[in-house]
Amino acid sequence: MTKSISFYHKTSSIIFVIVSFSLLFLPIFSSKDFREENETFVTRKKLKEMKLINAHLRKINKPYVKSIKGPDGDIIDCVLFHLQPAFDRPELKGKMSLKSVPEIPKGHVGKKSEMKQLWNSNGESCPKGTIPIKRTNAAQISTSKFPNKYSRKDLPDAPSHEHAIGYVTGGEFYGAKAVLNVWEPNVTGYDFSLSQIWVISDLPNHPANSLEAGWHVNPLLHADSLPRLFNYWTPNGYQSGCYNMICPGFVQTNQNVCLGAAIDPISTYNGQQYDVAFMIWKDPKTRDWWFMVGSEVMGYWPSNLFTDLRDHATSVEYGGEVYSPNLGMHTSTQMGSGHFQDEGFAKAAYVRNLEVIDKDNKLNSxxxxxxxxxxxxxxGVRNEFSDAWGNYIYFGGPGNNPNCP
Incomplete structure (x- = not known):
């Protein structure tokens, strides 16, 4: 037993000497070395990401004939029609000719309704043959992919989205029209707030196809709290598609109105109301979906962007939506004017003259x-009817309040 213990001690001593001697020749790593190496990795990752973003910016920020800087700081580029992002899609490259405006739906009232925006409030305009495109920056590219746009179909999986809307479903719809008044709701954090119309194909076991248009306050996308004109599309339940012209899809034909640009004037509480008509409809001949705001025909979404919407929509929606990732108490982001529907005219947000378009290209209440x-x-939301406004809704609210903790 004594011999074994002695051998054990000798062996241990030899191993200790060898290990100690070896350690003298190993590189010494400090916490500073680890931090610098980690920072290098992060920097490389950021550089790679910025490289991809810059490459995408070069694709969508097209060469321009004229550049206009608005009073809100926006830069609007006047881009030749055939150079716009939509024509980067392979299936559209050979279809760059300017389409004639399709037949306006029967029953459309031609009353002058202007979409006024800040970028051209000083009298600036884009030359004939060009279209105005709001210049996209790196922040918009990184946020434009956030999954923060949904229809009611996705609500079970999207508790961070809340709506106050009127809707019709169960028929064949070939478009929709309504008049929305414009507000500047308070939006907190990474939230957004909007008022819009939805034209949706919402078939069982099919991903939603949706066309949407209205105004929104979206600081994450625009870095400010101004209400801005937007449209949005998705062919597959919001897995792809996007706002405005941030990705190829929507073909703009209008030189006077800019998607993504700030709207001015806006409605004031218990004061002057400013509203604008929005219409989305399907051209019976080409089957493309066209978009009109005020009295300006803006352009179209080619029908081959979609699956179910190549034919018709199955539901139409009107009203407001708030998105908030807030997981604590309810967000204080406002919807509409920030006041509840029961306050009525000049105090609550409204959508009036709610109409749908049938297969004969006719507007119906x-x-x-x-x-x-x-x-x-x-x-909240409530609906009413009058001879002047037809079917209409008041909607909105303050978000967080004593009854909404």
């Missing part, structure tokens, strides 16, 4: 309007 508000103590 909405019948059998249903209402939805997931959290009516936060954001």
């Amino acid at each position: 909405v019948n059998n309007l249903s209402l939805l508000a997931e959290k009516p103590n936060c954001y």
Whole structure:
């Protein structure tokens, strides 16, 4: 037993000497070395990401004939029609000719309705043959991919989205029209708030196809709190598609109005109201979907962008939506004017003259309007009817309040 213990001690001593001697020749790593190496890795990752973003910016920020800087700081580029992002899509490269405006739906009232924006408020304009495109920056590229746009179909999987809307479903719809008044709701953090119309194909076991247009306040996308004109499209349940012209899809034909640009003037509480008509409809001949704001025909979404919307829509929606990733108490982001629907005209937001378009390209007043508000103590909706406004809704709310903790 004594011999074994002695051998054990000798062996241990030899191993200790060898290990100690070896350690003298190993490189010494400090916490500073680890930090610098980690920072180098992060820097390389950021550089790679910025390289990809800059490459994408070069694709969508096209050469321009004229550049206009608006009073809000926006830069609007006047881009030749055939150079716009939509024509980067392979299936559209050979179709760059300027389409004639399709037949306006029967029953459309041609009353002058202007979309006024800040970028051209000083009298600036884009030359004939060009279209105005709001210049995109790196921040918009990184945020434009956030999955923060949904229809009611996606609500079970999207509790961070709340709506206060009127809707019709269960028929064949070939478009929609309504008049929305414009506000500047307070939006906090990474939230957004909007008022819009939706034209949706929402078939069972099919991803939603959706066309949407209205105004929104989206600081994450635009880095400010101004209400801005937008449209949006998705062919596959919001897995792809995008706002405005940030990715190829929508073909703009109008030189006077700019997607993504700030709207001015806006409505004031208990004061002057400013509203604009929005219409999306399907051209019976080409089957493309066209978009009109005010009295300006803006352009179209080619039908081959979609699956189910190549034919018709199955539901139409009107009203407001708030998105918030807030997981604590309810967000204080406002919807509409920030006031509840029961306050009525000049105090609550409204959508009036709700109409749908049938297969004969005819406008019809909405019948059998249903209402939805997931959290009516936060954001609510009510509908009414008058000879002047037809079917209409008031909607909105302040978000967080004593009844909406």
